[in-house]
Amino acid sequence: MQQVLITGANRGIGFELTRQLLERGECVFAACRQPERADGLQALKSQFPDQLTIVALDVTVDAAVMAAATAVTQQTNHLDMLINNAGILYNKETVANFDPTLMQHTFEVNVFGVMRVITQFLPLLRNSSEPKLVNISSQLGSLQKANPGWKKYSYNSSKAALNMLTRMLSFEFEQDGIAVTAVHPGWVQTDMGGPEAAVTPPDSAAGILQVTDNLTLANTGKFYTFSGEEHLW
Numbered sequence: 001m002q003q004v005l006i007t008g009a010n011r012g013i014g015f016e017l018t019r020q021l022l023e024r025g026e027c028v029f030a031a032c033r034q035p036e037r038a039d040g041l042q043a044l045k046s047q048f049p050d051q052l053t054i055v056a057l058d059v060t061v062d063a064a065v066m067a068a069a070t071a072v073t074q075q076t077n078h079l080d081m082l083i084n085n086a087g088i089l090y091n092k093e094t095v096a097n098f099d100p101t102l103m104q105h106t107f108e109v110n111v112f113g114v115m116r117v118i119t120q121f122l123p124l125l126r127n128s129s130e131p132k133l134v135n136i137s138s139q140l141g142s143l144q145k146a147n148p149g150w151k152k153y154s155y156n157s158s159k160a161a162l163n164m165l166t167r168m169l170s171f172e173f174e175q176d177g178i179a180v181t182a183v184h185p186g187w188v189q190t191d192m193g194g195p196e197a198a199v200t201p202p203d204s205a206a207g208i209l210q211v212t213d214n215l216t217l218a219n220t221g222k223f224y225t226f227s228g229e230e231h232l233w
């Protein structure tokens, strides 16, 4: 049985990853900002009381990330997989009305938040016999696939930064045996992706889990699509 921590687990792709992992029999620490308002997770808790722990965690708050790591450490001595899924996207950005606070907040969640979580949960990952670190990125963070139709300045640049972090962390963590990957989850029908999106959350999550099942030190440091193909950086 794997022990997995997922950020942003209360809705969207994070919720679906949580649900599917529980159905597979894994043990999930589902992290979200407001556990008391996470109705879907509370319902899963009734269904899987022994496998699911709901953890309060806002990735932008140092103290909250530390408290979450302490709470998880009181329950287990290791994590087999950390999925950095929490993310935000501000849609209406142009150069003309550029608002630096939106870019700062985007980086605060999508980049600094990921590093905060990794640094606090690293000791637990290091205790696993087969540890995996998974960053949910986006095709919009790909420099090689950048195109003029996708002008989401803060989001795209934050995911490009996340991709570079994925590469650098894969080098750093190889000696610890931690396999690292970035995954593009598809254009998914969530609050972020909208109802017109091409992929359902169950299909996205199933694909992501197949990618993580195949993740080892032999393919660490790569960027995959949810359907298992390597993505251009």
Ligand SMILES: NC(=O)c1ccc[n+]([C@@H]2O[C@H](COP(=O)([O-])OP(=O)(O)OC[C@H]3O[C@@H](n4cnc5c(N)ncnc54)[C@H](OP(=O)(O)O)[C@@H]3O)[C@@H](O)[C@H]2O)c1
Pocket (backbone or CB within 6 Å): 007, 008, 009, 010, 011, 012, 013, 014, 032, 033, 034, 057, 058, 059, 060, 084, 085, 086, 087, 088, 109, 136, 137, 138, 139, 184, 185, 186, 187, 188, 189, 190, 191, 192, 193, 194, 197
């Ligand atoms: N949907 C797509 O088409 C698509 C495409 C490419 C990549 N992605 C990536 O996939 C991941 C999940 O996206 P999604 O579509 O599931 O988005 P979503 O439905 O908007 O859910 C975003 C999740 O992130 C959480 N979150 C936001 N700010 C947070 C913070 N400060 N601390 C902790 N959690 C926070 C949200 O929690 P609250 O409920 O508390 O706000 C929510 O659980 C993101 O990294 C996104 O960039 C999505």
